[in-house]
Amino acid sequence: MAWKLKLFCRAGAAAMALMVVPASAQGPAVNWNEQQAEILRHYRDLVQIDTRSGNETKAVDYLKKLFESEGIPVQVFALQPARANLVARIKGSGRKKPLLLLAHTDVVGVQPEKWPVAPFGAIVKDGYVWGRGTADDKDKLTANLMTMLLVKRLGLHLDRDLIFLAESGEEADPDGVGMKFMVEQHFPDIDAEFALTEGGSTLIENGRVKAVNIATTEKVPRRIRLVATGTSGHGSVPRLDNPLIHLSQAVAKLASWQTPLRFNDTTRSYFQQMSSISPAAEAQHYRELFNPATAAAAQRYLAEHEPQRYSMLRTSVVPTMLKAGVGQNVIPSEAEAVFDIRALPDEDVPKLFAGMKQVIGDPAVKLVPIPNPRSVAPPSRTDSEMYAALERAAHRIYPDAAVMPMMLNGATDMSYLRPKGVQSYGIGPATTELDEINYGAHSDVERLSEKSLYEFVQFTWNAAMEVSAGK
Numbered sequence: 001m002a003w004k005l006k007l008f009c010r011a012g013a014a015a016m017a018l019m020v021v022p023a024s025a026q027g028p029a030v031n032w033n034e035q036q037a038e039i040l041r042h043y044r045d046l047v048q049i050d051t052r053s054g055n056e057t058k059a060v061d062y063l064k065k066l067f068e069s070e071g072i073p074v075q076v077f078a079l080q081p082a083r084a085n086l087v088a089r090i091k092g093s094g095r096k097k098p099l100l101l102l103a104h105t106d107v108v109g110v111q112p113e114k115w116p117v118a119p120f121g122a123i124v125k126d127g128y129v130w131g132r133g134t135a136d137d138k139d140k141l142t143a144n145l146m147t148m149l150l151v152k153r154l155g156l157h158l159d160r161d162l163i164f165l166a167e168s169g170e171e172a173d174p175d176g177v178g179m180k181f182m183v184e185q186h187f188p189d190i191d192a193e194f195a196l197t198e199g200g201s202t203l204i205e206n207g208r209v210k211a212v213n214i215a216t217t218e219k220v221p222r223r224i225r226l227v228a229t230g231t232s233g234h235g236s237v238p239r240l241d242n243p244l245i246h247l248s249q250a251v252a253k254l255a256s257w258q259t260p261l262r263f264n265d266t267t268r269s270y271f272q273q274m275s276s277i278s279p280a281a282e283a284q285h286y287r288e289l290f291n292p293a294t295a296a297a298a299q300r301y302l303a304e305h306e307p308q309r310y311s312m313l314r315t316s317v318v319p320t321m322l323k324a325g326v327g328q329n330v331i332p333s334e335a336e337a338v339f340d341i342r343a344l345p346d347e348d349v350p351k352l353f354a355g356m357k358q359v360i361g362d363p364a365v366k367l368v369p370i371p372n373p374r375s376v377a378p379p380s381r382t383d384s385e386m387y388a389a390l391e392r393a394a395h396r397i398y399p400d401a402a403v404m405p406m407m408l409n410g411a412t413d414m415s416y417l418r419p420k421g422v423q424s425y426g427i428g429p430a431t432t433e434l435d436e437i438n439y440g441a442h443s444d445v446e447r448l449s450e451k452s453l454y455e456f457v458q459f460t461w462n463a464a465m466e467v468s469a470g471k
């Protein structure tokens, strides 16, 4: 492992030298080659701490010891002893409101038999670090940690406080021990003008970084149950009010129904930029979305070939569960389907549900909303100081890349911050599309390239210093 790392360092030295941050723009220069060993050490240490949901305090203990040994004060907030959150703060002059660097410590489960290496070994092999949490979210945790340590060691004068938050319970939080707890009970300790966290992505194509996607908004989960009721009875006697029949007809009607295509500022900018950087054939599909005469065909193409991008175009309505029946010869009195609805941030939800009822057109089928704990907030701005800093930071590290805002189809903990007025931006390290699919967050085997890790730490540092370093 060690020799591989050395080889990489030498090969990367020329490229890295170009990336040394000029002293004038973002505080003093950092020699990033010298930081690599420490970045890798903390990253591997954190991956090796098994923090499957319910064990986050183990990572908090590691961070607490480290921060305190460097003279950075910390606070630990725990609703449950094993699921603590940690806040560290480096004070600035107060000229500007703080910047929050947020990452979660918990990871999802593993099926060890599917891994070619130990899932919590943080093995370095073939230029990658392998392990649960390498892409979600210990890369961001490490980048935020290194940013704090470097600011403190360099004795930088800051215009705003830097707040580091290691949160628990991002992956699974039935008791509200993570972001919900912090926002509801300790918000003054994390209140900030801007937040940087997971959710963005950076795409490598043909060996070069092509696009840096910054998550500025996300869809809102609005799940529902469809409940059909009828008369129970013997399976030998057909009944017109059999709830299975009514329910399956309702599911089929909703499946062939399409919510309207609707852009917002983020998705409009995203598809416009994608159409200018993509190969001709793909670019044409993205362009055709904006032309009413060709939009339907372009959407069909995306639905078939690029379902992620198709989902960005509209509120999605997806059946995910069916529950019915108690015996092969019994007609049940009730049948139920669950729909995972992901609403555009500005969706008129009562109107959406009314539309669905109309499509179903069957009084035997009731639509029952499942309560949504997340609030809704407008997208974070793309004309903010933070967004401009992210653009500049991205261009310094990936000079050929297009930087574009993106709407997430899934939900993140930014949904707790945006309603409190914190302009929140999701960022992520560089990966190929294949790596993202096969080795990304929550996949059977998770890994991140060492080079991407080092670049991501620099990206985070550059962006943080752009908005915080004293002028």
Ligand SMILES: [Zn+2]
Binding pocket: 104, 136, 137, 170, 198, 441
């Ligand atoms: Zn995550």
